[in-house]
Amino acid sequence: MIGTPLLPEIRELIERRNFSALQRIFNDWLPVDLAELISDLPENEQAILFRLLPKDVATETFEYLDLDAQENLLTALTQKDVTHILNSMSADDRTALLEELPGTVAQELLKLLSFKEFKIAKTLLAYAEDSVGRLMSPDYLSVKKDWNINQVLEYIRTYGHESETLNVIYVVDDHGKLKGELMARELLLSSPDSKVRDIVSEDKIITLTATQDQTDALEAFKRYDTVALPVVDSNGYLIGLVTVDDMLDVAEEEETEDIQKFGGIEALEEPYIDLPIPQLIKKRAVWLVVLFIGEMLTASAMAFFQDELAKAIVLATFIPLIISSGGNSGSQAATLIIRSLALGEISIRDWWNVMRREIISGFALGGMLGIIGVLRVVLWAMIFGQLTLQWIFIGITVGISLVGIVLFGTLAGSMLPLLLKHWGLDPATSSAPFVATLVDVTGIVIYFSVASLLLSGILL
Amino acid sequence: MIGTPLLPEIRELIERRNFSALQRIFNDWLPVDLAELISDLPENEQAILFRLLPKDVATETFEYLDLDAQENLLTALTQKDVTHILNSMSADDRTALLEELPGTVAQELLKLLSFKEFKIAKTLLAYAEDSVGRLMSPDYLSVKKDWNINQVLEYIRTYGHESETLNVIYVVDDHGKLKGELMARELLLSSPDSKVRDIVSEDKIITLTATQDQTDALEAFKRYDTVALPVVDSNGYLIGLVTVDDMLDVAEEEETEDIQKFGGIEALEEPYIDLPIPQLIKKRAVWLVVLFIGEMLTASAMAFFQDELAKAIVLATFIPLIISSGGNSGSQAATLIIRSLALGEISIRDWWNVMRREIISGFALGGMLGIIGVLRVVLWAMIFGQLTLQWIFIGITVGISLVGIVLFGTLAGSMLPLLLKHWGLDPATSSAPFVATLVDVTGIVIYFSVASLLLSGILL
Numbered sequence: 001m002i003g004t005p006l007l008p009e010i011r012e013l014i015e016r017r018n019f020s021a022l023q024r025i026f027n028d029w030l031p032v033d034l035a036e037l038i039s040d041l042p043e044n045e046q047a048i049l050f051r052l053l054p055k056d057v058a059t060e061t062f063e064y065l066d067l068d069a070q071e072n073l074l075t076a077l078t079q080k081d082v083t084h085i086l087n088s089m090s091a092d093d094r095t096a097l098l099e100e101l102p103g104t105v106a107q108e109l110l111k112l113l114s115f116k117e118f119k120i121a122k123t124l125l126a127y128a129e130d131s132v133g134r135l136m137s138p139d140y141l142s143v144k145k146d147w148n149i150n151q152v153l154e155y156i157r158t159y160g161h162e163s164e165t166l167n168v169i170y171v172v173d174d175h176g177k178l179k180g181e182l183m184a185r186e187l188l189l190s191s192p193d194s195k196v197r198d199i200v201s202e203d204k205i206i207t208l209t210a211t212q213d214q215t216d217a218l219e220a221f222k223r224y225d226t227v228a229l230p231v232v233d234s235n236g237y238l239i240g241l242v243t244v245d246d247m248l249d250v251a252e253e254e255e256t257e258d259i260q261k262f263g264g265i266e267a268l269e270e271p272y273i274d275l276p277i278p279q280l281i282k283k284r285a286v287w288l289v290v291l292f293i294g295e296m297l298t299a300s301a302m303a304f305f306q307d308e309l310a311k312a313i314v315l316a317t318f319i320p321l322i323i324s325s326g327g328n329s330g331s332q333a334a335t336l337i338i339r340s341l342a343l344g345e346i347s348i349r350d351w352w353n354v355m356r357r358e359i360i361s362g363f364a365l366g367g368m369l370g371i372i373g374v375l376r377v378v379l380w381a382m383i384f385g386q387l388t389l390q391w392i393f394i395g396i397t398v399g400i401s402l403v404g405i406v407l408f409g410t411l412a413g414s415m416l417p418l419l420l421k422h423w424g425l426d427p428a429t430s431s432a433p434f435v436a437t438l439v440d441v442t443g444i445v446i447y448f449s450v451a452s453l454l455l456s457g458i459l460l
Numbered sequence: 461m462i463g464t465p466l467l468p469e470i471r472e473l474i475e476r477r478n479f480s481a482l483q484r485i486f487n488d489w490l491p492v493d494l495a496e497l498i499s500d501l502p503e504n505e506q507a508i509l510f511r512l513l514p515k516d517v518a519t520e521t522f523e524y525l526d527l528d529a530q531e532n533l534l535t536a537l538t539q540k541d542v543t544h545i546l547n548s549m550s551a552d553d554r555t556a557l558l559e560e561l562p563g564t565v566a567q568e569l570l571k572l573l574s575f576k577e578f579k580i581a582k583t584l585l586a587y588a589e590d591s592v593g594r595l596m597s598p599d600y601l602s603v604k605k606d607w608n609i610n611q612v613l614e615y616i617r618t619y620g621h622e623s624e625t626l627n628v629i630y631v632v633d634d635h636g637k638l639k640g641e642l643m644a645r646e647l648l649l650s651s652p653d654s655k656v657r658d659i660v661s662e663d664k665i666i667t668l669t670a671t672q673d674q675t676d677a678l679e680a681f682k683r684y685d686t687v688a689l690p691v692v693d694s695n696g697y698l699i700g701l702v703t704v705d706d707m708l709d710v711a712e713e714e715e716t717e718d719i720q721k722f723g724g725i726e727a728l729e730e731p732y733i734d735l736p737i738p739q740l741i742k743k744r745a746v747w748l749v750v751l752f753i754g755e756m757l758t759a760s761a762m763a764f765f766q767d768e769l770a771k772a773i774v775l776a777t778f779i780p781l782i783i784s785s786g787g788n789s790g791s792q793a794a795t796l797i798i799r800s801l802a803l804g805e806i807s808i809r810d811w812w813n814v815m816r817r818e819i820i821s822g823f824a825l826g827g828m829l830g831i832i833g834v835l836r837v838v839l840w841a842m843i844f845g846q847l848t849l850q851w852i853f854i855g856i857t858v859g860i861s862l863v864g865i866v867l868f869g870t871l872a873g874s875m876l877p878l879l880l881k882h883w884g885l886d887p888a889t890s891s892a893p894f895v896a897t898l899v900d901v902t903g904i905v906i907y908f909s910v911a912s913l914l915l916s917g918i919l920l
Contacts, residue, residue: 028664029664030664030666030684032683032684032685153648156648156649157648157649157650157651160645160648160649161649165645166644166645166648166649167627167644167645167687184626184627184644184648185620185625185626185627187648188613188616188617188620188626188644188647189616189617189620189621189626190617191617204488204489204490206490218708221705221708222708222709222712223492224490224492225492225705226705227627227687227704227705244687244704244705244708245681245685245686245687245704247708248678248681248682248704248707248708248711249682251708251711251712251715252682252711252803255711255715255718256799256803258715258719259718259719259722259795259799260795260796260799262719262722262723262795263722263791263792263794263795263796263892264788264791264792264795265792265795265796268796271800271803271805271806272796272797272799272800272805272806273800273805273806273810273813273814273817274805277817277820277821280817280821281820281821281824281825284789284792284821284825285824285825285828287788287792288785288788288789288792288825288828288829288866289828289829289832291784291785291788292781292785292788292829292832292833293832295780295781295784295785296781296836298780298781298784299777299778299780299781299836302776302777302778302779302780303777306773306774306777309773309776310773313766313769313770313773313776316762316769316773316776316779317759317762317763317766318759318762319762319776319779319780320755320758320759320762320779320780320783320900320904321752321755321756321758321759323780324751324755324758324787324896324897324900325748325751325752325755327784327787327893327896328724328747328748328751328752328893328896329744329748331723331724331892331893332723332724332725332744332747332748334723335719335720335722335723335724335725336720336723336725336728336732337732338719339716339719339720339732340731340732340733343712343716343731345731345732345733345734346731346732346733350733353733354733357733357737357740360737360741361737361740361741361744364741364745365741365744365745365748368745368748368749369748369749369752372749372752372753373752376756376759406748432723432791432892433787433788433791436784436787436788436896437784440780440784444780
């Protein structure tokens with residue numbers, strides 16, 4: 001029941017170089033907490049503390065460190081220590097480290113690996129980024145169908161120490177083809193002399209392939225509520241496994257990407273604070289410029305209504321208010337629909353149901369804003385003692401325009417993601433700002449059209 | 461290795477009432493796939509198919525069904541079947557079902573439970589929504605320290621069938637106080653005659669409490685990469701466990717809530733498509749109205765610059781273009797910062813580092829849009845053969861305003877979430893539209909101020 005690290009105390013012990021006291025304290029700590037402490041230290045102290053850890057804890061702690069601290073330790077530790085860590089760390093964590101390092105550094109580190117680990121590392125690095133292969137661990141246990149449970153238990157005790165998980169054991173035939181899986185649960189509940197073949201059912205194994213996208217794996221884990229899934233090659237031979245603890249990280253990465261795309265930014269490959277500023281600018285510039293060029297249409301629309309504008313400058317006053325309401329209602333609708341699509345709550349087939357709901361919502365929301373808008377215009381005129389028929393008509397123009405624009409916003413916001421999906425595009429990409437831009441242009445046209453109709457002879 | 465359900469074939473068998481063939485097919489299916497098929501069927505056919513399933517598969521399939529299908533089956537099945545399902549389904553899934561049902565229906569169903577299950581259900585329902593208690597399963601195994609592994613294995617074989625997971629077994633003292641955990645891995649790797657006390661370490665157990673928020677549990681699972689965590693009461697007595705498979709759902713719910721808040725909607729408690737329209741409107745109306753009232757300041761700002769506007773109507777033409785650029789750059793910045801805060805990549809202490817990055821980014825992005833803006837104005841004037849010194853000055857006004865507004869947008873978008881966090885508020889709430897509204901008002905002021913300076917004597 002470990003709490004937050006007692007940093008002031010630790011700090012004092014470091015200052016006083018009281019390493020034996022530190023070692024005693026660290027003995028009670030979990031690797032993940034040790035890793036957090038070390039990551040928080042200045043770079044020159046990280047290696048000092050890391051060397052205090054017993055060998056077996058050291059590797060696990062290293063796996064939990066953030067990338068910066070890992071890189072720092074790789075340069076600060078002796079080659080012997082680095083060799084030990086790289087050879088003993090789990091294959092999937094090693095892949096994640098090597099893929100982030102500069103190519104030449106990674107090549108140097110690969111040379112430190114034993115022949116067996118070198119082969120594994122090379123194989124895993126050969127899979128595409130964001131593929132299941134990069135998460136895969138080749139450290140699994142496999143047993144044969146004609147064994148009995150006692151034999152399996154013996155086998156696990158002898159060979160299981162290296163295995164990534166023992167929550168599931170795989171059953172393969174003589175050629176290594178995956179034939180079934182034996183959950184720890186089944187293993188523990190079965191009587192010791194029952195045969196593997198009597199426990200394992202063949203038909204119902206869910207498998208992944210190494211080249212599949214990691215999001216497919218995430219979907220499979222969500223769907224089948226399991227702790228590990230086997231990875232097979234195209235011929236059905238078992239080549240590794242993926243465990244559920246990696247999935248929470250995949251889910252987090254996915255979410256970050258979705259949110260960034262939605263906010264009109266290309267997905268960042270690194271944390272915001274670590275990304276070099278030129279790249280940060282580049283990730284934002286593309287969509288910002290695209291939207292800016294799109295938004296230029298508003299200037300053209302405004303120019304088109306120049307005569308109306310000249311006759312009634314007061315109309316210009318309400319343009320930002322009106323078009324922003326369309327943008328806000330549009331991004332609300334886009335948010336709802338994109339998320340529902342992502343969760344599989346709705347599909348393209350539901351378009352009419354969605355449209356019906358959005359028409360009703362759009363009228364209701366537009367009506368509310370419309371009433372508030374009319375009140376705003378009329379009350380202001382009253383307060384400033386200028387209430388004339390003109391102002392009442394301007395108020396009505398603003399009100400009716402708001403209904404139209406909010407309605408258009410909800411429809412554009414809800415239908416555009418469905419259309420993008422229908423065309424095979426990603427509905428999330430920059431949807432909110434894109435909808436806002438579309439709605440801005442349309443909003444101006446709606447507003448001036450309503451004004452032309454209502455105010456001709458009065459103001460225009 | 462099951463694929464997508466063969467729906468046309470299934471449909472034909474249902475039409476022809478060939479139940480024995482259906483039963484044969486279903487024999488090879490996983491509960492989750494059966495659940496998907498049943499959920500997709502019209503309500504009147506769901507019970508027909510569900511009754512074909514063997515009893516043990518039926519309960520598990522029921523657990524995977526979506527809520528609508530579960531509700532439908534509860535009314536369509538015999539009381540005997542309902543009683544069996546409710547008593548045999550896992551406690552956490554049952555809690556999720558009962559909490560969604562209308563109070564009176566839930567009360568009726570509770571009466572069908574055995575005394576033991578009734579007590580469990582009542583206890584779990586007493587915990588707050590979104591608390592760990594609602595995810596908790598009371599079906600765990602606990603053993604004593606002085607047992608040896610063989611005794612533990614015997615105990616599991618006898619009593620483990622009901623347990624939610626066997627990937628971890630808990631060690632308690634004579635009073636039920638949690639003393640340690642025994643992972644399936646340790647259990648399987650240890651020699652049968654070793655003692656539990658020699659394998660389990662006491663100091664390093666991570667625990668949850670039933671009243672904690674589910675997001676705390678999610679954080680703990682992410683941090684400690686584990687498959688299950690024990691839940692204890694305030695005195696350290698073991699009362700249940702939470703398994704990692706529920707965490708993917710919590711992560712998904714969390715993400716949905718974040719995205720919805722970010723898009724300016726109150727978090728929906730039900731899927732979009734199931735939410736009654738009046739509620740859908742209500743969830744959107746609050747923020748839409750708040751933002752609308754905020755955006756009214758734009759009208760006041762415009763009215764303040766009425767004289768400038770009257771002298772140079774052409775200025776109005778570029779207002780939507782200019783303020784939307786500020787809004788877009790602001791929501792980009794807000795997206796980045798809110799996400800980084802949520803991931804713990806940055807904290808309030810980093811405000812100066814963030815501000816520095818955003819000032820540089822803002823100048824660069826504003827500069828790009830500014831140059832494009834000047835070109836747009838000047839080129840249009842050239843194309844229409846109106847290129848005068850006036851137009852060049854208007855172009856420069858637009859360009860400089862864009863730099864100022866984009867810079868302000870990035871600063872507002874990045875600093876507002878940090879400020880909200882500093883004040884103890886949720887940085888995600890409605891940030892993107894709120895920033896856009898703030899930037900709209902400021903944008904108008906910046907634009908007209910630049911115009912007053914640059915164009916006085918020329919246009920103004």
